[in-house]
Amino acid sequence: MDIGADGSMPTEWSDMQVMEDSTTTTKKPLPSSGKGGGIKRKSKTSAIDQDIRECICLMADSVNKVDNAIKSSTTSPQQIKNMYTELMFELTNIHGFLEEEVDTIYDNLSKNPTLIPSFLSKPADSKARWMRKAL
Template sequence: MDVGADGSMPTKWSDMQVMEDSTATTKKPLPSCGIGGDIKRKSNTFAIDQDIRECICLMADSVTEVANAIKSLTISPKQIKNMYTELMFELTNIPGFSKEEIDMIYDNLSKNSTLILSFLSKPIYSKAKWMRKEL
């Protein structure tokens, strides 16, 4: 047998390690990493292929979950338009501010949609206080 540059010895797929799960009640064959060797038993090939398929399925399910989470956070153009319309409505209904001041505050808030949502969720007295502070 040849020894690799790192001192490791090549192993065959037929040389299997046994890995215990967290319950320590079942044992599962785990192919050792390495090169070489023919797989002599069809059952070993099937078990390895089945494990690989299960891992791929689990990864695909995880990717689908992440994609669905991202989709749920996405705001449609109609929702964005409604948010800006609601912002302008709220700003114009707070007494004590000129049209120029409202336009300036609208422009500043429009740069950050997170600020818009935060502003819209505040009670009216907090909105007025925030607007005075921004001027």
């Protein structure tokens, strides 16, 4: 915008005020100017501003989806404790293994917790075979 040396604005801009709403920006003459009715002009940037708003909304939706996915895949401390308690219960209830062997298998499974749910879902005879192989 050009401003004169004396700090004044060009006539076409000084007689205008900016009116904004949520979708467009228009310029309209000030009511006290004494000039005829003004013509509303859409700002050239209003379409660009709307595109930017839409992109920001899409990005916010994507971030929310990622956040929800992370939250749903996270295991709570209580769930982890319950899983290890169930593991120890299952290991000690499979006959034919010494306490030291059960401790070794428990320690090995604890080092790779992604295997625990698979182990727990096996039938008892499959658990016993797996334990013999793991020793």
